[in-house]
Amino acid sequence: MQPAGRGRALALALAFASLSGLAGPFAPAWQSAAQSAAAPAGAAPASARPSAAELLARLDANMSFSSIRYTGRMEISIGGSTRSKSMTAMAIGRDKAFVEFTNPEDRGTRYLKLGQDLWMYFPKEADTVKISGHLLKEGMMGSDMSYEDALESKDYAAMYTATLRGRETVDGRDCWVVELTAKAPTAPYDRRVIWIDAERWISVKEEMYARSGKLLKTSRVLEAKRIGQRWFPVKSELVSALRAGTKTVFYLDEVELDPVLDQRQFTMAALTK
């Protein structure tokens, strides 16, 4: 029972770590959207027809911020039943993240990511657990997105061959459609399709496919907010195509981009304080 519970808690934490922009490009659209926020609003070359590589380069160029701090929540729906998890999180780059759960049943549970190492802390038992590699291969929240997907730090260009499929309107937004095909079988997905908002430079939708060609899941940005010069997703949805009636909605309630964070927050001492 213990390992399963820990795995689930990790899934929730990593989901938000992905939201924070810590995960690599294998995270779903809401992550890419968050990371693309560095693009000035309205600066998209809407009339030109850039190459897929240029679009990806633009996306990749906009995918980083030096640090982030936010409070967020996640609503997991299965059938008619919903569970809510809330947390505060902070991160520096892609290698350092700290998440603390604040909802009553998980209050004080913390997560620390340093590079490729992950630890969870359970305050009730003062228990620090290093997350095992095999758990990293587990699906997050029952989806086919593994923990390793969320931790992946390689970029799209390194892992996928990009092809521009054209332009489409998604939820009223004019988007470039880019298809990514895995260069190697080690890529988490054989194929993925992303819809990049041509004005806001956020990835408003993404589909991820298995090698069999089967759709595994779809993510969408439901609401974006302008923060400073950036558009930032504040409400996103992840739906598994393999499990009917399930979805997870992520909310970012308060976001600070590029705050000055204390490096001591990303230590074992902080995790276990």
Added chain:
Amino acid sequence: MSEKRTMSEIDRAGKGQATRMARRAILAGLVLVLTGATGAAQGASGMDLGASLESLPGVTASWAEGAEPAWAWGSTTSAIVDLGYRGPGEAVSASAGASFEASILTGAAVDAALALASLGRLPADEAFAPSLAEAAVSGSEVLAAFRFRTAWAKLDWGWASFTAGRQIINYGRGAVWSPVDIFSSIETRGLSTTRRGIDALRLKAQLGSTGLLDLVAAPASDTRAGTYSIRASGLLFQGLDAGALAAWSGEDSEFLAGADFKLDLGASFHGEALWLHPAGSDLAGSDDRLQASAGFDWSAGDFIFLAEYYWNGVVPAGVDPLLAGAHNLYAVLSWQASDFLSLNASVTWDITDDLGSSQLVASWDAAQGAKLAAWLRAGRGAGSRPWFAGAGLALTVSF
């Protein structure tokens, strides 16, 4: 490492409990008020209040071969209140926390408390009403129990912290058995094990970003009977966490040295060893003892498997915290059947004494903040009616 206690000793201990509880309640209150005042003076403070209700009803049958079973039922219902405070501080911050638990025990749960008390396994700071001695004489079917699980105050400089008061200090890496977990005693609580806080002073210092140096003094009422330790732990390289411990146990007059690790090779492996050397004994080690555990966990899809072996150093029966024999095995297979439902089957086996139990548990995330588990358990223990089987529920509601 307590010896058996008589009922009169339990009675004497019980008389002191109320006084100790009241004293600790006042101290805990003072801690919170004082640290709260510090925080207010710095312009910000953060109080955190949480609570949970737990109810653990169950029924058990026990029997000897060829005899009729004896049935027993009982329940433990607890209200747990957690109060925490974090001060704002820049260079140094103050924080404090306390966890208070009040329980109602009925039927078999009362019998279990009396049995644990007779074995010296109940800490002296848990208060009962009526007292255990009175309950033993009167055959009371209902008991109220009260305790502070934790009550501590902390100063934190970022690179180091100092904590005073009742706290949980957990050094273990094992799922069930952790020889190097020398401080917080483990108790079974419903379907799982939980740790009791101990009264201690603790200085923790950062060693790089992934390491810790930990100094603990748990002096007890007689400082000579206390336990004092130093431990260093950290990430040695990617995938390998390890720790080393040296300690003196005044209660048992023993030197302790321990080491532990968790290694990630896709599957995860963990191990612990604790060497115990009685003071004054020869260095050849004829009186030394070794306790060790090793285990691994691995998963495939929605299944997770964990197995653990424990060698308890041939501690006399009844002294080991989890009643283990010389050689012991634990294994559990968990299945995350859905986002809200998990099932697991586990076996705990004392190989030396050929005793053990198996358990099936279904855990359901029933509603926001509410979890319900149903369990079945069967096995063979010691005593005049060695065979047993039982079933029960565990309901937890968090606020």
